[in-house]
Amino acid sequence: MKITIIGAGNMGGAIARGLARGSRVAAADITVADPDPGKLDSIKASNPHIHTATSNREAAAGAGIILIAVKPWLVKEVITALDINPAKQIIASVAAGIPFSEYTAWITPQPATLFRIVPNTAISQQESMTLVASHNATREQEQLIISLFEEMGPTMLIPEKQIPATTALASCGIAYVLKYIQAAMQAGIEMGIAPKDAAKIVAQSAKGAAALILKGDTHPAVEIDKVTTPGGITIKGINELEHAGFTSAVIRALKEAGKG
Numbered sequence: 001m002k003i004t005i006i007g008a009g010n011m012g013g014a015i016a017r018g019l020a021r022g023s024r025v026a027a028a029d030i031t032v033a034d035p036d037p038g039k040l041d042s043i044k045a046s047n048p049h050i051h052t053a054t055s056n057r058e059a060a061a062g063a064g065i066i067l068i069a070v071k072p073w074l075v076k077e078v079i080t081a082l083d084i085n086p087a088k089q090i091i092a093s094v095a096a097g098i099p100f101s102e103y104t105a106w107i108t109p110q111p112a113t114l115f116r117i118v119p120n121t122a123i124s125q126q127e128s129m130t131l132v133a134s135h136n137a138t139r140e141q142e143q144l145i146i147s148l149f150e151e152m153g154p155t156m157l158i159p160e161k162q163i164p165a166t167t168a169l170a171s172c173g174i175a176y177v178l179k180y181i182q183a184a185m186q187a188g189i190e191m192g193i194a195p196k197d198a199a200k201i202v203a204q205s206a207k208g209a210a211a212l213i214l215k216g217d218t219h220p221a222v223e224i225d226k227v228t229t230p231g232g233i234t235i236k237g238i239n240e241l242e243h244a245g246f247t248s249a250v251i252r253a254l255k256e257a258g259k260g
């Protein structure tokens, strides 16, 4: 299966590198198109087998999957300039905020098989939480797209209507987790811990908390209960967080982001 990625920026570049590192697609079956030869050179430098092109039309011809990774306001212009064969080509897009109804208006003839992909920036470390919604796809096509993105982190199929909420949890959520890491580092630094050490201690603790949930059949409340000894220091900190409105602030932040 040949795959063409249009747009060699943060997302397109990370996906090209991630796919080339994985085992589902040969690097020689990946083509990346972008008007900027410098960005294409940097992708080539990561894996010389990846093909690059400055013409989107030429790059997309013959691809089984065309993955759109340009800024949302450029998607219509890019898609309508392609010569898509919906009978043979799957269109996938990482562009935020564009519903299937717009793609179906831009692509002729219909029906076309479409995917909306919502990765987060941890995709550059093969640690994305990726959400996938499909339109007019078979179970096999859904499995194909999921298997490709699973090379770059856990991937979940969701209905399109859940994209705003799951984007808040995953794509925006990574920024909220980083905000916690940054705040905890500030506390550590005030208590005399070197910034680099504080970053490592806090980030590994966050990774450990995530591992407890992802690898163990458990719930945050169960794990918190294990560290909150009656009269101990952890419960004092938890209660300070609640007095400051921590839970409420997180819920409000996620709901605000989930409005899209």
Ligand SMILES: NC(=O)c1ccc[n+]([C@@H]2O[C@H](COP(=O)([O-])OP(=O)(O)OC[C@H]3O[C@@H](n4cnc5c(N)ncnc54)[C@H](OP(=O)(O)O)[C@@H]3O)[C@@H](O)[C@H]2O)c1
Pocket: 006, 007, 008, 009, 010, 011, 012, 033, 034, 035, 036, 039, 056, 069, 070, 071, 072, 074, 078, 094, 095, 096, 118, 119, 120, 121, 171
């Ligand atoms: N970054 C994220 O965390 C994230 C997460 C989820 C989804 N997304 C989505 O991913 C998409 C790309 O975001 P990004 O952060 O990767 O943006 P980006 O770094 O700006 O990458 C977009 C790339 O597309 C190139 N480009 C512009 N016009 C083009 C054209 N006509 N044909 C081919 N390539 C063209 C740009 O080149 P120039 O720079 O020269 O214009 C740039 O290299 C967006 O739609 C965004 O909503 C991003």
